[in-house]
Amino acid sequence: MTRMSWPSYFMQITRLVAQRSTCTRRKVGAIAVKDKRILATGYNGAPAKITDCLAKGCLRQELGIPSGQRHEVCSGLHAEQNTIIQAAVHGISLKGAEIYCTHQPCFICTKMLINCGIAAVYYAEPYPDSMGEDMLKEAGIPYGFLPYDDAPLPPEGVETI
Numbered sequence: 001m002t003r004m005s006w007p008s009y010f011m012q013i014t015r016l017v018a019q020r021s022t023c024t025r026r027k028v029g030a031i032a033v034k035d036k037r038i039l040a041t042g043y044n045g046a047p048a049k050i051t052d053c054l055a056k057g058c059l060r061q062e063l064g065i066p067s068g069q070r071h072e073v074c075s076g077l078h079a080e081q082n083t084i085i086q087a088a089v090h091g092i093s094l095k096g097a098e099i100y101c102t103h104q105p106c107f108i109c110t111k112m113l114i115n116c117g118i119a120a121v122y123y124a125e126p127y128p129d130s131m132g133e134d135m136l137k138e139a140g141i142p143y144g145f146l147p148y149d150d151a152p153l154p155p156e157g158v159e160t161i
Contacts, residue, residue, distance in 0.1 A: 004149075008035055010100040011124055011146050017041045018102045022052035023076055025061060026103070030079035032118075034085060034097040040090070042082030046075050066130035071108055080109035084116055094118060100146070107131040114139045122146040 004012075010033055018029030022045035032039045046052040053076065059076055071078075077085070080101060087094050099105075104123040105113060110132035113121060115129030121136060121143040136143045 007100075007122065007146055008149055010038075011122065011148055013041075014100050014102045017043050018079070018105065019043075021045050021079075022054045024053045024058045025067070028040075028101065028103050029081040030083045030099055030101040030105075032083050032094050032097045034094075039092050039094065039097055039142055040083045040087035042077075042079045042084070042086055043081070044076050044079045047077060048109070050075055050124070052076070062144050064139065066128070068106065071106065078109050078154075080105050080113060087116075098122065103127045104129070105132050109134065110135050114141065124148050 010031060014029040014031055017031060018027040020043045021027035021029070026044070028044040029041070030043075031041045060070070080099065080149070083099065084094065096119050097117075098120040099113060099118050099122070101123045103125045104127040105121060106127060106129045107119070110121075114135065118141065121141060123143075123145060124147055126145075133143070
């Protein structure tokens, strides 16, 4: 029997973190890791003290807004945003950390991750927002598809890490 690799271990944890999501459209989890230690976790959902979509329904769904568009029409925060916020609340720098996400970060989250000094971004599922990927390339930050152990093959043109 072989031992699970560190990247697979961290990617599996993102799936567990995502189970806390209060989003009705997509459950997303993210973790920030440095030196094989988890620094912070986050999942997508409404801010503290705000009624979440599980309780009130999804405005984006009601308005027919496609994934990857009009992020401002949502009361929820993305998993990557909540990871950054949790690190900040607890005084933890994410500079030099890697982020593992269930889904490829959107353009907005990518900008935030770049400014946090994230060293690399790994994700298991694509997201319809190519601008984030373009920005990671321009910033010189390594990123890529890292499948769950039981995941299908990567999307066409995406290299597996």
